[in-house]
Amino acid sequence: MEENPFILGVDLDGVVADFYKQLRIIAAEWLDKPLETLTTKVTFGLDEWGLDEYGGYEKLHRFAITERNLFRKMEPIKDAPSVLRKLSLKGVRIRIITHRLFLKYFHKTSIVQTVEWLDSYDIPYWDICFMKDKGAVGAHAYIDDAPQNIINLRAKGCYTIVFSNATNLHLDGPRANNWREAEALVMESMDEWRTGSLTLFGAEGFSAPNAP
Numbered sequence: 230m231e232e233n234p235f236i237l238g239v240d241l242d243g244v245v246a247d248f249y250k251q252l253r254i255i256a257a258e259w260l261d262k263p264l265e266t267l268t269t270k271v272t273f274g275l276d277e278w279g280l281d282e283y284g285g286y287e288k289l290h291r292f293a294i295t296e297r298n299l300f301r302k303m304e305p306i307k308d309a310p311s312v313l314r315k316l317s318l319k320g321v322r323i324r325i326i327t328h329r330l331f332l333k334y335f336h337k338t339s340i341v342q343t344v345e346w347l348d349s350y351d352i353p354y355w356d357i358c359f360m361k362d363k364g365a366v367g368a369h370a371y372i373d374d375a376p377q378n379i380i381n382l383r384a385k386g387c388y389t390i391v392f393s394n395a396t397n398l399h400l401d402g403p404r405a406n407n408w409r410e411a412e413a414l415v416m417e418s419m420d421e422w423r424t425g426s427l428t429l430f431g432a433e434g435f436s437a438p439n440a441p
């Protein structure tokens with residue numbers, strides 16, 4: 230690892246892990262509804278699935294993690310583990326940043342499932358941060374799917390790649406529709422960072438040639 234590596238802040242759910250696919254299966258069971266009645270064209274918060282009359286999203290989330298091992302059972306998004314391995318070998322420092330601890334009382338379960346899952350798919354990372362304010366972590370580029378995270382990061386001047394899914398189609402690019410496209414964007418941003426020409430750059434506290 231070089232002394233001043235390019236750091237990529239990587240969100241997990243909806244970017245590396247196929248969160249919505251597995252959660253939809255669990256939600257169908259929890260709601261006792263046929264799977265096909267739950268749309269895949271969801272917005273952030275999953276209002277389309279009619280969770281409110283059953284107690285709301287947080288109750289489903291708790292059930293999914295504690296009783297159905299959601300964070301252990303999800304499939305990776307296609308090509309995510311292999312592209313992250315390639316990027317790591319090319320000198321990108323992978324920093325996982327996830328807000329999976331947003332509910333109280335089962336942090337241990339969430340963390341154990343997360344770390345076991347990452348190992349089981351041989352996903353490389355040097356750092357793992359469980360936190361909400363992703364911009365406070367400090368990375369040279371980010372990849373995320375949650376609209377509000379992307380908006381907040383960009384408002385701080387952080388270069389942020391949108392990883393496409395139904396929840397974020399309204400946002401401007403840079404955008405990756407798959408991990409092949411993400412790989413190209415990350416390599417491009419690393420080159421631009423090295424030459425000091427990366428725009429929308431500069432998480433607070435980071436020094437860089439073109440940081441404000």
Ligand SMILES: [Mg+2]
Pocket residue numbers: 240241242243244373374375
């Ligand atoms: Mg996400």
